[in-house]
Amino acid sequence: xxxxxxxxxxxxxxxxxxxxxxxxxxxxxxxxxxxxxxxxxxxxxxxxxxxxxxxxxxxxxxxxxxxxxxxxxxxxxxxxxxxxxxxxxxxxxxxxxxxxxxxxxxxxxxxxxxxxxxxxxxxxxxxxxxxxxxxxxxxxxxxxxxxxxxxxxxxxxxxxxxxxxxxxxxxxxxxxxxxxxxxxxxxxxxxxxxxxxxxxxxxx
Numbered sequence: 001x002x003x004x005x006x007x008x009x010x011x012x013x014x015x016x017x018x019x020x021x022x023x024x025x026x027x028x029x030x031x032x033x034x035x036x037x038x039x040x041x042x043x044x045x046x047x048x049x050x051x052x053x054x055x056x057x058x059x060x061x062x063x064x065x066x067x068x069x070x071x072x073x074x075x076x077x078x079x080x081x082x083x084x085x086x087x088x089x090x091x092x093x094x095x096x097x098x099x100x101x102x103x104x105x106x107x108x109x110x111x112x113x114x115x116x117x118x119x120x121x122x123x124x125x126x127x128x129x130x131x132x133x134x135x136x137x138x139x140x141x142x143x144x145x146x147x148x149x150x151x152x153x154x155x156x157x158x159x160x161x162x163x164x165x166x167x168x169x170x171x172x173x174x175x176x177x178x179x180x181x182x183x184x185x186x187x188x189x190x191x192x193x194x195x196x197x198x199x200x201x202x203x204x
Contacts, residue, residue: 008030008031008034011026011030011033012026012027012030013026015029015030054066056068057107058070058072058073060073060131061073061104061105061106061107062106062107062108062109062124062127063089063092063105063107064089072092072104072105073104077102078102078103078104079102079103079104080103080104080138080141080142081103081141081142081143081144082102082103082104082142082143082144082145082146083103083104083105083106083128083131083142083144083145083146084101084103084104084105084106084145084146084148084198085105085106085108085128085145085146085147085148085149085162086105086106086107086108086148086149086186087107087108087109087110087111087149087150087155087158088107088108088109088110088187089107090186090187091107091148091150091186091187092105092107093187094186094187094189094194095148095186095194095198097191097194098191098192098194098195098198099191099195100194100195100198100199101198103146104138106124106127106128106131107124108123108124108125108128108158109122109123109124110122110123111123111149111150111154111155111157111158112154112157112158112161113154113157120161123158125162125165128162129165129166129169132169132171142171143171143172144171144172144173144174145162145166145171145172145173145174146174146175146176146198146201147159147162147163147173147174147175147176147204148175148176148186148197148198149175150185150186159175159204163175163204172203173203173204174201174203174204175201175204176194176197176198176200176201177196177197177198177199177200177201
């Protein structure tokens with residue numbers, strides 16, 4: 001519905017496409033932006049363009065980064081004997097906030113979901129297994145893989161699938177403890193809960 005401005009209506013429509021933002025919220029954001037100085041809006045618009053122009057995926061762990069390898073993979077102070085496998089980059093952010101995990105990560109880019117047509121070939125599973133290749137200088141250092149999937153049906157299926165694949169490499173495979181509520185997402189968990197889940201991980 002067009003009220004007073006086609007430009008405003010277009011902005012409201014585009015904002016309402018964002019997750020968790022309905023039309024009313026989008027309208028409030030749009031009107032807030034309208035009141036801001038032009039330079040503030042230009043900074044926001046440049047930030048939006050920059051994330052598309054500058055951010056890509058790390059060639060090792062597939063976390064989002066502006067440098068390749070990413071700062072975590074290239075940090076020699078990280079414990080290279082442990083890899084924590086997560087579904088999405090926001091899970092890396094959540095775990096890093098705990099300041100408890102000092103190892104490396106691997107981002108799958110999702111979880112197994114046959115109903116949605118998402119199989120192993122749609123995730124970074126092959127890339128995870130390649131980290132155990134003799135061509136990878138870190139492969140002989142890896143002693144443990146932590147499976148930190150979201151506590152839902154898809155996460156459970158992904159955990160079971162990966163645990164079977166990884167055991168053939170002779171590494172210890174663990175999963176984070178059940179400190180996370182079933183059906184929730186890790187990005188919404190507090191740092192203390194995540195820290196305890198990592199600390200209380202169990203061997204699969």
